[in-house]
Amino acid sequence: MPQELKQHIDEMIPAVEREMKAVLRAGEGAGNALYGMMHYHMGWTDELFKPAPAPAGKRIRPLLLLLSAAAAGGAWEQALPAAAAVELLHNFTLIHDDIQDASPTRRGRATVWTLWGAPQAINVGDAMFALAHDALYRLVEREVPAGVTVQAARRFDETCVALTQGQYHDMDFENRTQVSVEEYIEMIGGKTAALLTLCGELGALVAGRDEETTGHYAAFARDLGLAFQVKDDILGIWGDEEQIGKSAATDIETRKKTLPVLYGLERSEELRELYARPENGSDFVSRVVRLLDENSARTYAQEQAARYSEGALAHLEAASPTGPAGAALHQLAGRLLQRKM
DSSP states (O other): OOHHHHHHHHHHHHHHHHHHHHHTTTTOGGGOHHHHHHHHHHTSBOTTSOBOOOOOOOOHHHHHHHHHHHHTTSOGGGGHHHHHHHHHHHHHHHHHHHHHHTOOEETTEEOHHHHHOHHHHHHHHHHHHHHHHHHHHGGGGGTOOHHHHHHHHHHHHHHHHHHHHHHHHHHHHHTOSOOOHHHHHHHHHHHTHHHHHHHHHHHHHHTTOOHHHHHHHHHHHHHHHHHHHHHHHHHHHHSOHHHHTSOTTHHHHTTOOOHHHHHHHHHOHHHHHHHHSSOOSHHHHHHHHHHHHHTTHHHHHHHHHHHHHHHHHHHHHHHOOOHHHHHHHHHHHHHHHTTOO
């Protein structure tokens, strides 16, 4: 990992953890089960609410926000409440997603709903959603102007709606036989890219940058998110199993509607008929991949990933990030676009 990026990660991520622990009243889990369940989900405790650090995610979103704030000329410490807020919002979505997807595990541990039931897990997610807003309002304690804090809060709420809309479409697609490429791009624009967009935007906003520059930071983060998702779609079919952490056949066997698949389905009646059959196995997967290749689905997806990648880097250049944080932001973008962290 590049030295500039590593130095910022080593400094910024622990600070974000401290900010989130203050908001979530870490240390009080044993006496308050609702908070204890939140602490468990965040990777701070075990299921008995005793301190037991566990895998907690890479905190990419708060890191992106803090690097954007510093690269835009602000003090990243001033943006810590916003960084904590976006990470708590992200984790709220994970708690509810696990319920909706009936996922038994996350990061190698039992999910909240698996341990305490779906009704209580909904309560945990709802509480974290509210506390994410509470975290954001702490910006005023960092001497961020009230007008900026209100603007940040408005964009935060608009992003909440976009995230929910994206999740709605994603679930709706599971029950539909036909989904267009355009609908899919709109969906990932909400579910995947909206929160990243907010991170770039809030970082520049807290740093006091003008509307045009803030817009470039937001657009950089949006295109970064879209490129990352499309690359993930490609790896889900043609990737190396060790690299992606699952069988490359999984997305096909589960009929997951990813960009290459939707592009192929629009262009191949044979593929549509094959996908409609209740069959699986290595032969099925091989035939699907062959039809995707014959219809240039991989090439199309790679072209889209390249387009979003180029857009992200162009907007980052236009934002004119400065200093060591600017270098680290370029490095973070490069690693995400190469799907490394």
